[in-house]
Amino acid sequence: MASIAPCNISGATTASEDLQRHGFCVLQDIEPQARIAEIDRALDPRFASTPFCQGGFYGPRTKRFGGLLKRVPAVENLVRNAAVMRLVRSVLDPWCDTIQLNLTQALELHPGAPAQLPHRDQDMWRGPAGELEYLVNVMWPVSPFKAENGATLIWPGSHNLGTAGDDGNPIALEADPGSAILFLGSTLHGAGSNHTSAVRRGIIISYCLGWLKPYENQWLTYPPDVASAFDPELAALVGYQQHRPNLGNYDGQCPSILLRGEPLEYLAATDALRPDQEGALAEFLRHQQRADQIPPAGGIVESEAQRNKER
Ligand SMILES: O=C(O)CCC(=O)C(=O)O
Ligand SMILES: [Fe+2]
Numbered sequence: 001m002a003s004i005a006p007c008n009i010s011g012a013t014t015a016s017e018d019l020q021r022h023g024f025c026v027l028q029d030i031e032p033q034a035r036i037a038e039i040d041r042a043l044d045p046r047f048a049s050t051p052f053c054q055g056g057f058y059g060p061r062t063k064r065f066g067g068l069l070k071r072v073p074a075v076e077n078l079v080r081n082a083a084v085m086r087l088v089r090s091v092l093d094p095w096c097d098t099i100q101l102n103l104t105q106a107l108e109l110h111p112g113a114p115a116q117l118p119h120r121d122q123d124m125w126r127g128p129a130g131e132l133e134y135l136v137n138v139m140w141p142v143s144p145f146k147a148e149n150g151a152t153l154i155w156p157g158s159h160n161l162g163t164a165g166d167d168g169n170p171i172a173l174e175a176d177p178g179s180a181i182l183f184l185g186s187t188l189h190g191a192g193s194n195h196t197s198a199v200r201r202g203i204i205i206s207y208c209l210g211w212l213k214p215y216e217n218q219w220l221t222y223p224p225d226v227a228s229a230f231d232p233e234l235a236a237l238v239g240y241q242q243h244r245p246n247l248g249n250y251d252g253q254c255p256s257i258l259l260r261g262e263p264l265e266y267l268a269a270t271d272a273l274r275p276d277q278e279g280a281l282a283e284f285l286r287h288q289q290r291a292d293q294i295p296p297a298g299g300i301v302e303s304e305a306q307r308n309k310e311r
Contacts, residue, residue, distance in 0.1 A: 015182070016087060023159030023187035026173060027180045030083050031140075035074060036177035040142050040201065042072040043106050047201075052110075059191065061113035067221045068104035068203065069230075069238070075104060076234060078140055079205055084180055088136045088207045091184065095132045095209050097244045097274060101237045102135055102208040103216045106142075107191075109150040109200040115193040118155065118170070122185035125212055130160050135185030135208040140177075142201040147172035150194035152181055152202075158188035210243040224258040235259055242272045 018025035050063045058064060068075040078084075079101065092099045122134045145151035153170035172192055173181050183189055185208070194200050208214055218238040227235045235241075240256040242249050250258060252269020273281065 015083075016090060019087060019091065019182060019184065022156045024154045024156065024173070024181065024183035024189075025087070026175055027083055027087075027182065028175075029178050030081060030180055031077060031178050033176075033178045035077060036140070036142055039072055039074050039078075039203070040177075042074070043142070043201070046071060047106070047108055057117060057119075059109075059113060059116050061110040061194070062107060062191070063110070064105055064107040066103065066105045066216045068106060068205075069234070070222060070226050075203070075205075076231075078138075078180075078203065079104065079237065080234065081180070084138055084182065084205075087182060088138075091133050091136050092207065092209055095134075096211055098210040098236070098241055099207050100210045100212075100214060100239055100243075101218055102206040102212075102214045103204060105204045105216070107202055107204060109191055109194040111194055111197050111199070113150060113191070113194040113200075115150075115153065116190035118153070118188050118190040120158075120186055120188055121206065124215055129186065133160075133184050133186060134212060135206055137183050137185065137189075137204060137206040139173075139181040139183075140203040140205065141175050141179065141181070142177055142203055143199065144177065145173060145175050145181075145200065145202070146196075147174060147192065148194075149196045149198060149200040150192040151175070151200075152183075153190050153192045154181075154183055155188035159184045159186040161186070207237075210241075211247055214239075219255075228259040228261070230259075232256070244272050244274045245277055246272050 013021070015025040015027055046065060047063055050065050053059060053062045053064055065071075069079065089099060121137050122129065125134055127134065139152050143149070151172040151174050154173055155168060155170050158168070170189075175181055206215065222230070222238045227238060227240055230238070235256060239248060240254075240259055242254045248255060249269075249272070251264065251267060253267055254272065257264065257267075
């Protein structure tokens with residue numbers, strides 16, 4: 001198997017072109033190594049107490065846990081990294097009103113961990129394949145990723161085929177802490193095998209279309225008492241925003257209302273429509289008002305109330 005530095009693939013192309021063309025790209029040195037080292041140290045106690053995963057997909061000799069934004073606040077810098085967000089939005093924005101955080105997960109591949117089942121992360125949803133992108137995954141190496149310690153294997157050009165299985169030969173994406181490996185939900189990939197005597201540690205942060213059920217239940221992971229301490233943009237990313245039309249509302253309101261500490265009783269359910277739906281509705285209401293035989297909605301309500309009074 002080839003283990004080549006990503007620049008050999010990239011040539012003079014931009015990260016965005018790589019992502020579109022090959023299904024992955026590597027953004028080198030986009031976070032300070034000191035920040036990743038700080039996050040690394042903060043992960044230690046929890047990894048020490050976390051048992052090995054069960055089940056063939058997560059894989060034997062691996063450890064994983066989620067909810068990183070509440071366990072290690074510095075992870076917010078990775079989640080909201082501007083270069084990453086630009087690329088993620090360029091892929092997902094065409095298919096949704098707002099994107100959302102799908103998962104934050106720290107994972108360790110221990111010595112002897114076998115290679116993971118090659119898979120496409122989009123297969124967690126059973127929608128049409130090959131037409132749209134559902135997800136962008138970002139792997140942040142916390143230890144240096146090398147072919148021999150299980151660097152993520154990627155099948156270049158395997159994206160958007162919509163089929164499972166082996167699409168040629170993978171490459172091992174070697175990268176250092178501070179860099180980010182981005183790949184599409186449709187790109188075939190998997191963890192490599194760890195042949196060394198040291199643990200390979202990484203952080204997965206993935207983003208998906210705002211109308212999907214995320215892999216990690218963000219509302220339960222970050223309930224209002226946790227999310228109210230978040231920056232509003234971060235809170236929106238973990239689900240405290242409506243996806244037009246009206247998706248994810250709380251009692252007909254944007255769920256961000258739960259973060260404001262205001263009284264919540266007896267609020268008017270309020271539409272949050274897309275501009276095209278606002279337009280269609282306005283058109284409908286214009287027609288309705290012109291048609292004499294249909295009285296305005298307010299009229300019906302009033303005359304019924306009147307009738308009830310008279311009974
Ligand atoms: O650990 C890796 O390199 C990849 C892990 C992965 O793709 C997954 O768990 O879905
Ligand atoms: Fe994966």
